[in-house]
Amino acid sequence: MAKLVALLVALVAAAGSSSCAAWELSIRMPTARAVEEAAARLDDEIRDAAAPLIHALRPLVGSAGELGRRAGVPCDSWRLAVEAYNKRDWKTVPASCEGYVGHYMLGGHYRRDSRVVVDEAVAYAEGLELAGNGREVWVFDIDETSLSNLPYYAEHGFGTEPFNATSFNAYVMEGSAVALPETRRLFRKLVSLGVKPVFLTGRSEDQRAITSANLRRQGYSGWEKLLLKPIGFKGTAIGFKSGERRKLQDAGYVIVGNIGDQWSDILGAPEGARTFKLPDPMYYIG
């Protein structure tokens, strides 16, 4: 505790004595390496506590503060509007929110928010009365649900840069995305309960091999299906995904759950008996 208070005092002192620009720089550009180094120094509790603290300090030390109403959109309210599906069809994260989103994703906040969603999903799954006939499935989205592309987005402005399909697909083909640990926990719980996971992704059919390899490498195994978008598919994400869920149902599967980071993973009949929306303040897929 004394360590935490000391950290806080040091941060305040730094805010009081150093220039705002230095803060801006260190906050806006948290490289993956810098975060790893910081993480190694700080234990889990301190890391969780430090991230919101930095954001609380931002409006205090900034000239106007990205959280202030006068300096454009308040980033926390913007993020809430995204998660509650009030904000739709947006192309990029507001430029002034790059630092906020970066800290949200790399600090403990994103992980904590995801944990609460998955805790809810696990409690729901454990409460299910399963027929146990092998027809019960749970639909998992892949990007920002089962696998995290944070290493890519951290190098591309955390969603503030327009989406670049060429560079993103090159990244996908590396097969280096990391598991979202909370989702993997849900996945394994479902397998142990006898509910079969089905991956349903906007990735295209030519990315099947690398996607499958990436998933296995990150500890996923035992899925029932891996459904990818046909090459040249024209249509919306909602259209594609609800159509695939319909086919699953028509084939005799019962979709007991459905989890994704986009509302387009969730909306469109049949949705599944219960849906879960993981946080994603980095991009929007309609």
Place this chain on the structure above:
Amino acid sequence: MAKLVALLVALVAAAGSSSCAAWELSIRMPTARAVEEAAARLDDEIRDAAAPLIHALRPLVGSAGELGRRAGVPCDSWRLAVEAYNKRDWKTVPASCEGYVGHYMLGGHYRRDSRVVVDEAVAYAEGLELAGNGREVWVFDIDETSLSNLPYYAEHGFGTEPFNATSFNAYVMEGSAVALPETRRLFRKLVSLGVKPVFLTGRSEDQRAITSANLRRQGYSGWEKLLLKPIGFKGTAIGFKSGERRKLQDAGYVIVGNIGDQWSDILGAPEGARTFKLPDPMYYIG
């Protein structure tokens, strides 16, 4: 700005020297009076900044902190799960989140989150190509959407106490609920655009006169309809509200928008062309 940094340093100093128990007491039990007094002392900007700051400090100075994972649910993640419809069918706000929800509602955070939602709704409304035939309507929920019952909930634990229909209805019959200024702004904008507001509420028919009076007193006028629940109605909120929207549609109205604080205000066909979910961490109506 110097004032803000001074405030921060004072808070840190207090955290370092005084007992944690004192913090717990003053944070967990924010009476309306204490908040008013604090608000009077602080200008708008400081109030906005101070509320999240206090929450950032909590995990640092508390023995475990209500935001820490070891001390039960992290309240900010719980709130996000509520707003994104991941948390459902809950009866009361977790007891450990009373202080958090109180500060959220009474500080600048709730207002700021509501403002972003309404800004989005206004932008959508301004972009509509209206037929101008007088058949275009926008559905407004009442409680925690058009009128705020915060004075009641502030005296009843901000949702941590089980709902008490008797005392709540007695409060409703006072007709003293206050307008949510952001929603009233949307309401007036729509009237000026020629879109007719329709109130659709879970309040019952015997509360028509007082509800109408309360709305007028709070600056609402020019609504097309005020639809209340029939006495003795059995059924869910979703069933009642989607049924009433269906009747509107069958009567030739076009529902261009729909705004409420509960997912049960929004879900269930016909939803309306576009829906907006205002924040409400105090209660859940299924």
